[in-house]
Amino acid sequence: MSWIRITEIENIPVREGRAVKIDRDEIAVFNLGDRFAAIENRCPHSGGPLCDGIVSGATVICPLHGWKVCLDTGDILKPQVPVRVEVYPVRVSGGVLEVDVPERQPMEDRRRGVAA
């Protein structure tokens, strides 16, 4: 695990998300007003860019078909399906958003791991 400096926090408007490419993985970072959150930028339904969704409290709604994803747990809240997206720890240091991403395993392998 390692913390990666992403961007100055001003670059993410309040209640909006942005995509960040880290290695081969794409992560969606969100500014929730009082804190930040980071999840995998891929809706488990049909791969929609979650960073482009409308934020509602601590959830984001996928812009393609309206799946609702919890930004704290990665659970899908609507519809209720037993899949989830990856959630990454975040912190702000010196006005810069940092995300903790696992170093080795690429995301695809982990997802398969979860499904199995």
Place this chain on the structure above:
Amino acid sequence: MKQLVVIGNGMAGVACIEQILKHEPKFEITVFGDETHVNYNRILLSSVLAGEKDMDDITLNGLDWYQQNGIGLQLGVRIVDIDPDGRTVTGDDGSITEYDKLLIATGSSAFIPNIPGINKKNVFTFRSLDDTKGLIERSRPGMKATVIGGGLLGLEAARGLQVQGCDVTVVHLTPTLMDKQLDVVGGAYVKSKMERLGVRVMCGKSTRALLGNGKVEGLEFIDGETIDADLVVIAAGIRPNVTLGLKAGLEINRGIIVNDHMETSHPDIFAVGECVEHRGTTYGLVAPLYEQGKILAATITGNKGPTYEGTVQAAKLKVAGVDVFSAGDYDEHSIPGTEVVRYEDAALGIYKKLTLRDGRLAGVILVGDISDSGRYMEWLRARTDLTVMRRSLLFPEPVVAAGDPGVGVAEMADGETVCGCLGVTKGAIISAIHENGINTFARLKECTRASTGCGSCAGLCQSLLKAVAPEFEEETKKVLCGCLPFSQEQLREIAKTQRLKSVQDILDIYGNGIGCEVCKPALSYMVDVIWCGDHEEDRSARFINDRVHANIQKDGTFSVIPRIRGGITSAAELRKIADVADKYKVPMVKITGSQRIDLLGVKKADLPKMWADLGMISGQAYTKGVRMVKTCVGTDYCRFGTQDSTAAGIELEARLENLFTPHKVKMATVGCPRNCAEATVKDIGMVGQEGSWQVVVGGAAGKSVRKADLLITAETTPEAIEACELFFQYYRENGNYLERTYDFVERIGMEKIRKETVYAPEPVRKKLLARLRKAKMLSKDAWLERDTPVSPTQFVQIQPMEAVLA
């Protein structure tokens, strides 16, 4: 019959007369008022100043009420003397009137501090309808207005003047705004909220002089600082009007002293309202007047018995964005042993503080969220023992059966106030429902006047109706979503009257503060259309298409459709489009069904560059807005054309483009009834025929197929286009978000639509068009954000600052 003379035609005097009329024996009543208006709701003067209400809207008792009750009304007559021995009053018109009983309800006047220059022109007080009229007449957009006094009235005046377009400063003597109602922390919250609304606040400032030559031009403070001002409002407090009491030889301190039966020191003279002092307290709010009036009515009619014990003082300030409630003794330092329970959320602007003594509520301050004010007021009144509730004082008990509308209201005591503006209790509403067989919200408002003030109790009133009325008829309203308990129509009304210009403000004040993917885009549309584009745009509340002005596709790429008015293009334009398609390797180029060209499969980051290279404006193909005007060839080349449909179509599109609508609006103009551009299945269509146009609306050929209805037949092209514009703006203002015109025309009915658009009186049509023009003027091509993005990362994918090792 005995003669009762009432001096003062204000809220207190007339409310007291209403009570007296309920008792026996009857009096012959004469009322003197020095203002020339019938009795009006003084607390709504700020709404008049803010343009939310007309002067006529705040009348409480019209002339017919005086007539029906046989009350003699003398308006514009000021009583200047009382002879208590001869039992007469003398008016400033020289008239002498005899009385058996006299009621003094002279209220209070604005306190005018002794500042040099206070008599200069454009210095106002804010107490009466005439004051308010003067302020409205004198204030102009851009004018510098200063309000001296940051109390309740001062802040309301400030907000009202701001709505009139003035550049407003509030000057307050002490360091804390509303220091009669708030502590230091609460005052600071209100200050920051006022500042957020754009009002400049200067605390701890004592005015030394008003500057200017004849007309006021500025203020000078004791510390030497000066500020410019074209208009000054004095709101430095009120003083009871006691002069007549003095002349009658009554016992006077700050006000006319009354006992618990509301009797003065003279057996034939009574007093009520802001001019009285009871147990050492004078009042400046509305609730005590009503309570005093009830007691006085019993005493004066010889039914002496009930006593007035004083009123728990409560203040509610309700101006857009700033909600404040304060009651009782909230100062934890005033009496030793006072405990404090506090809650603060600076980011949300919420502050709650309760003071407790002996396990009972002593005082309360609420800022930012006053939803629990009714409960706290009841605890104060009933002196409820709170020991068992100690852990949940700041949060309501969890509702047991969610969805049961009766639960919230069932918990309320009958004496609890539902409508704070008009002082209507739950009990009064229930008995009105039973006695009058009320079954709609509209009738409830009519009969009880509840919810006719600020309207914030609408939800509560409706729940009461639902729970109590045997045949409650739910009005044709559907709640938008779970985040806000209001229909879209109500929300439009709320945003308009409360002057709310941002989605988040509406959610904070009237909803759960969070919002969702359903209400946020809907509210975004509402504030845009209500304020004709002069709203606070919040992109986080928009769907992604409206954040990047392109239509998101199934793979997360976007499509680009430039506007091609009327479907008329040129070889040069087509060449440019082809070059752009090549340069950005656009995977698919498609001719759309709307006579336009779609470039599909574009990466978000390429959008601004493509728009710049195209040099064309947005076709709004991604949004709920003006799509296109499809046209047929028309008279230029067609052998059958009777009207110039291409020119008309281009003109219509140019007039409406860049505007937003409840749902997408597709239009068409055709030059003859052969209808080659399918105008009769469009939201708005113009069908040319020999010598005229048929303007048709509400057509569809999508999920639903519907033939459009005839709106009007217009002889000339400008008339036809104006008819389209009238319908277009009417739909914008009255359509629910995501309601297509084909549902809209069926919901409203063509007859009503015609009556309120093309057949409306000229001033109505003019206003509709004026709002459309204003919105059009403030609208702009969304694609210009390529040069001025709303955030530095609007179109880009963020690159991490540190490269990551693979």
